[in-house]
Amino acid sequence: MTEPGDTGLTHVRPDGAAHMVDVSGKAVTKRVAVAAGVVETTPEVIALLVDGALPKGEALGVARVAGILGAKQTPLLVPLCHPIPITGVDVDLVAEGTEVRITASVKTTGVTGVEMEALTAVSVAALTVYDMIKGVDRAAVIRDLRVLEKSGGRSGEWVRDA
Amino acid sequence: MTEPGDTGLTHVRPDGAAHMVDVSGKAVTKRVAVAAGVVETTPEVIALLVDGALPKGEALGVARVAGILGAKQTPLLVPLCHPIPITGVDVDLVAEGTEVRITASVKTTGVTGVEMEALTAVSVAALTVYDMIKGVDRAAVIRDLRVLEKSGGRSGEWVRDA
Amino acid sequence: MTEPGDTGLTHVRPDGAAHMVDVSGKAVTKRVAVAAGVVETTPEVIALLVDGALPKGEALGVARVAGILGAKQTPLLVPLCHPIPITGVDVDLVAEGTEVRITASVKTTGVTGVEMEALTAVSVAALTVYDMIKGVDRAAVIRDLRVLEKSGGRSGEWVRDA
Amino acid sequence: MTEPGDTGLTHVRPDGAAHMVDVSGKAVTKRVAVAAGVVETTPEVIALLVDGALPKGEALGVARVAGILGAKQTPLLVPLCHPIPITGVDVDLVAEGTEVRITASVKTTGVTGVEMEALTAVSVAALTVYDMIKGVDRAAVIRDLRVLEKSGGRSGEWVRDA
Amino acid sequence: MTEPGDTGLTHVRPDGAAHMVDVSGKAVTKRVAVAAGVVETTPEVIALLVDGALPKGEALGVARVAGILGAKQTPLLVPLCHPIPITGVDVDLVAEGTEVRITASVKTTGVTGVEMEALTAVSVAALTVYDMIKGVDRAAVIRDLRVLEKSGGRSGEWVRDA
Amino acid sequence: MTEPGDTGLTHVRPDGAAHMVDVSGKAVTKRVAVAAGVVETTPEVIALLVDGALPKGEALGVARVAGILGAKQTPLLVPLCHPIPITGVDVDLVAEGTEVRITASVKTTGVTGVEMEALTAVSVAALTVYDMIKGVDRAAVIRDLRVLEKSGGRSGEWVRDA
Numbered sequence: 001m002t003e004p005g006d007t008g009l010t011h012v013r014p015d016g017a018a019h020m021v022d023v024s025g026k027a028v029t030k031r032v033a034v035a036a037g038v039v040e041t042t043p044e045v046i047a048l049l050v051d052g053a054l055p056k057g058e059a060l061g062v063a064r065v066a067g068i069l070g071a072k073q074t075p076l077l078v079p080l081c082h083p084i085p086i087t088g089v090d091v092d093l094v095a096e097g098t099e100v101r102i103t104a105s106v107k108t109t110g111v112t113g114v115e116m117e118a119l120t121a122v123s124v125a126a127l128t129v130y131d132m133i134k135g136v137d138r139a140a141v142i143r144d145l146r147v148l149e150k151s152g153g154r155s156g157e158w159v160r161d162a
Numbered sequence: 163m164t165e166p167g168d169t170g171l172t173h174v175r176p177d178g179a180a181h182m183v184d185v186s187g188k189a190v191t192k193r194v195a196v197a198a199g200v201v202e203t204t205p206e207v208i209a210l211l212v213d214g215a216l217p218k219g220e221a222l223g224v225a226r227v228a229g230i231l232g233a234k235q236t237p238l239l240v241p242l243c244h245p246i247p248i249t250g251v252d253v254d255l256v257a258e259g260t261e262v263r264i265t266a267s268v269k270t271t272g273v274t275g276v277e278m279e280a281l282t283a284v285s286v287a288a289l290t291v292y293d294m295i296k297g298v299d300r301a302a303v304i305r306d307l308r309v310l311e312k313s314g315g316r317s318g319e320w321v322r323d324a
Numbered sequence: 325m326t327e328p329g330d331t332g333l334t335h336v337r338p339d340g341a342a343h344m345v346d347v348s349g350k351a352v353t354k355r356v357a358v359a360a361g362v363v364e365t366t367p368e369v370i371a372l373l374v375d376g377a378l379p380k381g382e383a384l385g386v387a388r389v390a391g392i393l394g395a396k397q398t399p400l401l402v403p404l405c406h407p408i409p410i411t412g413v414d415v416d417l418v419a420e421g422t423e424v425r426i427t428a429s430v431k432t433t434g435v436t437g438v439e440m441e442a443l444t445a446v447s448v449a450a451l452t453v454y455d456m457i458k459g460v461d462r463a464a465v466i467r468d469l470r471v472l473e474k475s476g477g478r479s480g481e482w483v484r485d486a
Numbered sequence: 487m488t489e490p491g492d493t494g495l496t497h498v499r500p501d502g503a504a505h506m507v508d509v510s511g512k513a514v515t516k517r518v519a520v521a522a523g524v525v526e527t528t529p530e531v532i533a534l535l536v537d538g539a540l541p542k543g544e545a546l547g548v549a550r551v552a553g554i555l556g557a558k559q560t561p562l563l564v565p566l567c568h569p570i571p572i573t574g575v576d577v578d579l580v581a582e583g584t585e586v587r588i589t590a591s592v593k594t595t596g597v598t599g600v601e602m603e604a605l606t607a608v609s610v611a612a613l614t615v616y617d618m619i620k621g622v623d624r625a626a627v628i629r630d631l632r633v634l635e636k637s638g639g640r641s642g643e644w645v646r647d648a
Numbered sequence: 649m650t651e652p653g654d655t656g657l658t659h660v661r662p663d664g665a666a667h668m669v670d671v672s673g674k675a676v677t678k679r680v681a682v683a684a685g686v687v688e689t690t691p692e693v694i695a696l697l698v699d700g701a702l703p704k705g706e707a708l709g710v711a712r713v714a715g716i717l718g719a720k721q722t723p724l725l726v727p728l729c730h731p732i733p734i735t736g737v738d739v740d741l742v743a744e745g746t747e748v749r750i751t752a753s754v755k756t757t758g759v760t761g762v763e764m765e766a767l768t769a770v771s772v773a774a775l776t777v778y779d780m781i782k783g784v785d786r787a788a789v790i791r792d793l794r795v796l797e798k799s800g801g802r803s804g805e806w807v808r809d810a
Numbered sequence: 811m812t813e814p815g816d817t818g819l820t821h822v823r824p825d826g827a828a829h830m831v832d833v834s835g836k837a838v839t840k841r842v843a844v845a846a847g848v849v850e851t852t853p854e855v856i857a858l859l860v861d862g863a864l865p866k867g868e869a870l871g872v873a874r875v876a877g878i879l880g881a882k883q884t885p886l887l888v889p890l891c892h893p894i895p896i897t898g899v900d901v902d903l904v905a906e907g908t909e910v911r912i913t914a915s916v917k918t919t920g921v922t923g924v925e926m927e928a929l930t931a932v933s934v935a936a937l938t939v940y941d942m943i944k945g946v947d948r949a950a951v952i953r954d955l956r957v958l959e960k961s962g963g964r965s966g967e968w969v970r971d972a
Contacts, residue, residue: 009210009221010297013576018224018294018547020554022574024516024595025811027180030672037304047170059171061666061868062180065727068668072723072731077235077286077560079228079295079551083558083571085731087759088670090661109771111573111595115300116293123285124239126307131240131278132180135172138277138309139322142199145288145298145304160301171886180871184879184898186840186919192348220547223342227403227551229345234399234407237882241875245895246880247407249435250346252337271348273897333534333545334621342548342551342618354834359620361628376721383495384829385531386576389713390565392830393897396885397563398895401610402617404553409893411921412832414823433834433921439624440617448563450631455564455602459496461600462633463646464521469612469628471620484625499738504709506716508736510678510757561720565713569720569733597735657858666872666942671939684921685952698817707819710828721887724940725934727876761946764941765960770934772887774955779888779926783820786925786957787970790847793936793952795944804864808949 011080020080026111031152033079035118037145039100039129041137048136049095060093060100063128070105070124071117076118084110091121093129100129103148115147174243182242188273193314197280199307201262201291203299210298211257222255222262225290229253232286233268233279240282246272253283254289262291265310277309335404344404355476359442361469363424363453365461373419374471382416384417384424387452392422394448395430401479404443408434415445417453424453426429439471497566506566512597517638521604523631525586525615527623533582546579546586549614553577555605556610559605560590564606570596577607586615589634600635603635656808659728667730674759674809679800683766685793687748687777689785697743708741711776715739718772719765726768732758739769741777744777748777750797756790815861821890830890836921841962845928847955849910849939851947858946859905870903870910877901879932881916881927888930894920901931903939910939913958925957 007109013019049059068089075083088107093100104121106114126142149159175181183229193233211221230251237245250269255262268276295302311321328357373383392413399407412431417424427444430438450466457464473483497507535545554575561569574593580587590607592600612628621628635645661667697707716737723731738753741748752769754762772788781788797807824830859869878899885893898917903910914923914931936952943950959969 004270008298009294011224011294012221016220017576017578018550018554020557020572020575020579022593024573024593045178057179058178058868058871060172061871062173062241062875064666066239068666069724069727070239070877071668072240073235075556076238077228077232078290079224079555080290081293082573085733085758086668088671089667089668091667092665092812097513100165107670107672110571115296116289119289119292119304123289125305127278127281127285128240128242131243132171132173134277138168138312140308142281142285142307143305145307146302147300150300158300160183161656165452179900179902180874180878181901182881182896182899184917186897186917204514223544223547224551226342227548229341231400231555232343233405238879241879244897247409247434247895249348249406251344252341253343254341262483269348283879325581326589332622333618335548336545339625340544342544345521379543382502382504382706383498383528383711385706386497386565386713386827389710390563392828393717393886393889395830397559401552401556401559401563401623403548405617407922409895410830411834411892413830414827415829416827431832431834435632442496443628447628449614451602451605451609452564452566454605456495456497456566456635460494462636462644466609466631467629468606469631470626471627472626474624482624503740504716505736505739506710506719506734506737510735510755562717565717568735571733596733614758656946659872659942660869664868666868679856705910706826706828707822710821710889714887718887723884725876725880725883726938727872729940729941736941763944764937767940767952771937772943775926775929775933776888776890778929779891780819780821782925782957784818784969788956788961790929790933790955791953793955794950795948798948806948 033115033150053133067121067125071121195277195312227288228290229283233283357439357474390452391445391449395445519601519636552614553607553611556605681763714776715769715773719769843925843960859926871947877935881931
């Protein structure tokens with residue numbers, strides 16, 4: 001069968017209307033997607049996040065939990081995204097230099113890929129980091145939110161060019 | 163009174179624990195925040211979004227609606243964010259060149275700023291754009307998600323340096 | 325000030341884009357809206373709902389609770405609806421003849437009317453009734469979902485013509 | 487096995503208590519349900535929705551997105567409804583004469599039918615249309631919300647009598 | 649394969665970070681979990697709940713519905729809990745003496761157990777009972793919230809010691 | 811005015827139907843509620859939570875975040891609870907002996923008390939602790955979930971007897 005989007009926009013019918021594309025004929029396979037993003041801030045803020053009086057991990061841990069919960073909210077946030085049973089989520093945050101680098105890996109056994117869940121996990125974790133640092137750096141920027149790799153399904157393995 | 167975050171991380175207590183900071187003493191004022199972000203893709207995808215067989219606006223309109231709904235979900239997504247009564251949201255998307263540029267403006271009459279709501283609106287709109295174009299450009303990147311300006315509250319007017 | 329919608333569609337800007345209209349300048353007043361609707365089914369189903377072996381009220385009570393919860397979900401369901409602090413909800417269901425007649429009354433002290441909350445309460449209660457009776461009457465119809473009256477705000481009292 | 491509801495109200499136990507009936511023994515099959523409904527308004531409002539200064543489709547497109555998202559919210563709105571993995575949703579709106587006619591088609595590969603998801607999609611789309619036109623016609627009525635057809639599962643194909 | 653938690657905390661990686669553990673390799677089996685809890689109050693309040701002017705069951709019926717809906721919310725409330733397709737929920741409440749005793753039984757055909765869903769159903773039902781009686785007994789206590797039994801999955805049948 | 815519940819069950823009308831009681835006439839005041847509860851487990855599990863290879867706080871930090879988010883979900887979980895603007899939440903967890911003791915303090919400036927929000931925060935934090943330890947102690951019990959004190963509103967200060 002033809003996958004949605006091969007010949008145009010995913011989720012848009014030939015008549016131009018948005019819809020949630022029918023995936024009932026697609027194979028149930030194990031699928032993984034990894035996404036990443038960066039919160040750019042100042043060295044002083046990074047120090048507060050990792051070296052300060054704070055129990056290491058509490059601040060970044062809040063963002064991790066938010067990202068995991070965010071992955072589960074994906075189909076309620078992204079209108080045309082299919083609800084799928086996520087079978088695993090890892091969210092990692094590394095604070096170093098002027099950056100908090102965030103990576104999310106999401107797994108499922110289902111009929112669609114999980115790149116939207118991985119991207120949503122990173123987005124929500126990044127928003128949560130911003131929320132905690134905005135009092136000291138409201139100019140912080142979230143950047144380079146992107147899919148790094150995905151596997152499973154008809155299109156097989158894909159890894160982003162370096 | 164001292165605003166949360168003046169001397170450190172917003173939402174983190176002196177003992178390092180995360181909490182939703184008490185804002186019950188803050189003044190109820192009109193507040194506005196504007197945030198922006200970009201989905202970077204290819205000229206071919208931009209053409210599909212704006213010039214193709216699609217009714218102009220349907221694809222971007224879906225992202226707009228998602229962004230507006232996303233703004234209202236902010237306190238359920240960002241753990242330490244206060245629930246506040248949003249009084250207005252505008253989300254604008256311009257597709258041009260290799261970019262979809264997204265701007266969200268959020269208003270409230272309340273005790274906290276609405277920059278998280280504006281950033282969340284832009285994030286969810288950007289995720290929705292990615293979801294629609296991922297079939298033709300899975301390498302698209304969401305970048306430069308940031309607050310452009312905010313007004314209202316103790317800290318008054320703030321505009322990002324160009 | 326001019327209320328949104330006086331000269332055209334509520335929530336649509338002059339340039340045709342959907343938005344959540346700014347209500348921050350509107351007065352905070354006590355507001356009430358009453359909406360109603362009907363689930364049309366068969367006399368046999370009505371008998372099951374009210375006269376059978378069931379504890380009177382359990383079946384209709386489930387629909388009542390669903391309607392009250394539905395009213396609180398309104399701004400997450402109806403994209404351009406403002407979140408407002410509901411201060412009271414009554415949902416009443418009368419099963420008689422071939423009909424379950426549903427009425428919802430919603431109150432707030434706020435800047436927008438609550439007719440959407442009242443209509444949503446009736447809708448969700450009606451869907452819940454249908455869900456319970458669909459095994460015996462899948463041809464049941466939900467009809468005449470409408471606002472009966474509203475008060476408060478700039479437009480004052482409005483009562484539907486009989 | 488006996489389907490729930492064959493001998494009485496769906497979701498009501500012999501002792502009269504509401505419950506979410508056990509469907510773990512039911513077969514996983516492809517299932518489709520189509521539901522429809524009407525928003526009755528005035529010719530002037532229909533003209534605003536389709537012929538006016540608005541980009542055609544933006545107003546109805548908002549309702550379409552709301553309906554699709556609404557379908558995914560069904561098990562959180564209708565208390566005794568099973569959560570099921572929706573595999574496709576189409577919502578269509580036609581504005582003509584004095585009516586906006588709404589149809590929703592929902593698909594799944596699962597153990598229960600999807601008529602509640604289709605009805606909820608139509609309901610939420612209809613509420614969203616009302617929300618946009620209430621400024622110019624608060625007397626608009628939502629009517630004839632009903633299931634048109636369903637297929638899949640033990641009870642096979644069912645089409646509503648014309 | 650090793651089940652998560654056999655050698656330590658469920659949902660915590662060897663490096664100490666919280667994650668949603670990967671269950672994609674686990675077998676899909678029928679699973680049941682039963683949980684229980686008690687709301688301790690006064691004989692006078694119990695009389696109001698069951699013997700008074702109230703239609704028997706309305707007050708306890710509200711708590712039952714809340715518990716069933718709560719079970720479906722579990723993965724949005726408990727951060728590291730996997731979303732699973734619940735196939736059946738029963739919530740029972742018995743008001744007697746000084747207690748409302750609540751039991752919830754949850755079923756699924758899936759890869760993880762449903763004890764969290766059963767516990768969440770009891771918790772939300774208990775909170776709802778408290779909400780209704782707090783005007784007459786704000787000192788009421790929710791106690792003994794626990795899993796009574798579970799079956800299905802690698803660990804097989806488990807029944808709590810009496 | 812008479813507060814709801816002074817003469818009977820909160821949220822139940824004289825005719826016995828459940829409703830969300832009208833609070834639009836109540837005064838807007840600062841209100842605080844403190845609730846607490848205990849997860850009873852084994853000394854070995856407590857050691858894993860606080861002394862082990864885990865970064866101190868990550869496991870309990872997850873529960874803290876879940877509790878804070880849970881407080882914001884209260885009106886969507888407890889059917890007859892009014893939505894109110896929470897202005898602050900603290901959730902504290904102390905793991906010692908055989909217990910994790912949880913306390914939640916919630917503040918608002920509003921028309922109803924926040925004891926339901928405080929109790930919900932403790933409940934969700936306790937469920938999250940159970941979810942993390944269930945692999946090593948499925949017999950753990952959540953007990954003594956109760957309101958410790960509340961202030962604000964017509965009924966003034968209330969502190970639980972020791």
